[in-house]
Amino acid sequence: MPEYNGLLPLYKPRGMTSHDCVFRLRKLLKFRKIGHTGTLDPAVDGVLVLCLGKATKIAQYLLDYRKAYKGVVRLGTSTTTEDASGDVIESKAVTQSSSKADVENIFRSFIGEIEQSAPMYSAVKVNGKKLYEYARAGIAVTPPVRKVTIYSLKLEGNAASFLTDIPFKVFCSKGTYVRTLAVAIGQKMSYPAHLHSLTRIQAGPFSIEDCLTFEQVEQLLAENRFVDCLQPLSSGLSLMNHWVADDTAAVKIAHGAVLPIPEQFGDGPHAVFNKQGECLAIYRPHPDNPGMIKPDKVLANDSTE
Known part of the structure; x- marks a missing residue:
C-alpha cells in the first residue's frame, strides 16, 4: 500500500x-x-x-x-435553502437599482461580530437530528444561533449601480454561513434574496x-x-504561533514531555519546530500547571497525544 x-x-x-x-x-x-x-x-x-x-x-x-469567498447575492427571490438550489418562497420585483455607495454602506453594517441562525437546510444538529431532516419532514424547530466575525465585505467589480445581482468578496471566521449573510444583505436592501453563487477562494x-x-x-x-x-x-501551520526548540528540548518534545514555558510563548497553541525546520508537535500552556507547556499533538512520531 x-x-x-x-x-x-x-x-x-x-x-x-x-x-x-x-x-x-x-x-x-x-x-x-x-x-x-x-x-x-x-x-x-x-x-x-x-x-x-x-x-x-x-x-x-x-x-x-479564517476563510475568504467570492459570490453573488441575487435580489428579488428568497428560497428554502437560502441558495439557488432551493424552492422559491418569496418574490418581489426589483424595479430600482442601488448605487455603489448605498451597497457599500450596507456592507459596512455587517463588519465585526454578528449573530447568525443556522439555515434550516444544514447539517447542524438539534436534539440529535440534523436541521435539514426537520425541514424535509416539515417539522418546526428553532435553529441554534452562533456568533461569527466578518472581517471584510466588499463589492466586486467596478459597476456604478446594481439591480438584481450584487457581486461580493467576504473574509470571515470559521462557521460563517455566507448564504445566511446573503439573505441578511437582501433584508437590509428591502428585498427577499438568496445566494446565487459562491466560490471559496482561501482557507487559512x-x-x-x-x-x-x-x-x-x-x-x-x-x-x-x-x-x-x-x-x-x-x-498548514504557517499562521499559527511558532516556537523553535533547541536540540535538547526537541528530543523531549518528540516524546510528548511537559516542559517549562519558554520565553515569548504566548496563549493558545504553538507549532513547535526543531532547528532543522521539522514540525515536531503542537504545544500550548498547561491548563492545570502554570509555568509549564503540554503537547496537544506530537507529530515527530506516531504518538497521538
Whole structure:
C-alpha cells in the first residue's frame, strides 16, 4: 500500500460534497487515511484542504482558520435553502437599482461580530437530528444561533449601480454561513434574496491558486509526481504561533514531555519546530500547571497525544 503524508489543497468542483471528494481521492490513491478541514456545500466550488496520513493530526487546527469567498447575492427571490438550489418562497420585483455607495454602506453594517441562525437546510444538529431532516419532514424547530466575525465585505467589480445581482468578496471566521449573510444583505436592501453563487477562494494559508484539480491529481499520479506536490504539515501551520526548540528540548518534545514555558510563548497553541525546520508537535500552556507547556499533538512520531 502506498503511504502519503501531507496536505492537498484541492479545487472542489460544484456538484460534489466534501465527502465525495475524499472518497474519490481515496480511490485514486488507494489510500484511506484522508480527511478534510471543513465542509463545502455541493453548490460551492473552490478551496478544500485535504489532510493525508500524518497530516490528519493537524486537521482540527486548520478548521479554525479564517476563510475568504467570492459570490453573488441575487435580489428579488428568497428560497428554502437560502441558495439557488432551493424552492422559491418569496418574490418581489426589483424595479430600482442601488448605487455603489448605498451597497457599500450596507456592507459596512455587517463588519465585526454578528449573530447568525443556522439555515434550516444544514447539517447542524438539534436534539440529535440534523436541521435539514426537520425541514424535509416539515417539522418546526428553532435553529441554534452562533456568533461569527466578518472581517471584510466588499463589492466586486467596478459597476456604478446594481439591480438584481450584487457581486461580493467576504473574509470571515470559521462557521460563517455566507448564504445566511446573503439573505441578511437582501433584508437590509428591502428585498427577499438568496445566494446565487459562491466560490471559496482561501482557507487559512491556502488560496485557490494553490489548488490542484482532480484532473491534475490524476496526471501527477500517472507521472509518479503526486507525492512531490503535497504540501508539508508546516505549511498548514504557517499562521499559527511558532516556537523553535533547541536540540535538547526537541528530543523531549518528540516524546510528548511537559516542559517549562519558554520565553515569548504566548496563549493558545504553538507549532513547535526543531532547528532543522521539522514540525515536531503542537504545544500550548498547561491548563492545570502554570509555568509549564503540554503537547496537544506530537507529530515527530506516531504518538497521538
